Amino acid sequence: MKFYNTIGLSGEELKDRQEKNITQTDAVMRLFNKYPDKKFTAREVYHKLTSDGIRAELTSIRRAISDLEDAGNLVKLDETVRSPVGRGMAEHYHCLPPVSNIEAKQAIADGYQPDLYNLDE
Structure with missing residues (x-):
């Protein structure tokens, strides 16, 4: 994945x-693959990875x-x-994508963003 060189x-x-x-x-990616049926916010990913000894910044996790x-x-x-810190802004959950058209339709019903899928009707 690309590195955003914002500091020159x-x-x-x-x-x-x-x-x-x-x-x-x-x-x-390994975290999501380890728990394929779970959803995480970026903050949850950050806490899980840092508790496992991986050095990372929350901004890097979001990117x-x-x-x-x-x-x-x-x-x-x-x-x-709602985020437990700061201004309590809403944080989205993220998860692995469904793997089939049938699963995609169920996923949309479960709250996935429908514009991510090109479904055959």
């Missing part, structure tokens, strides 16, 4: 950060989830929960 790194430092980003993205959604590896649910 270059050379070896940039290469190191890019490799670390791949590791964080892989860690996020990894977004990149994984763009690649079709995760989907964002319409279902939200």
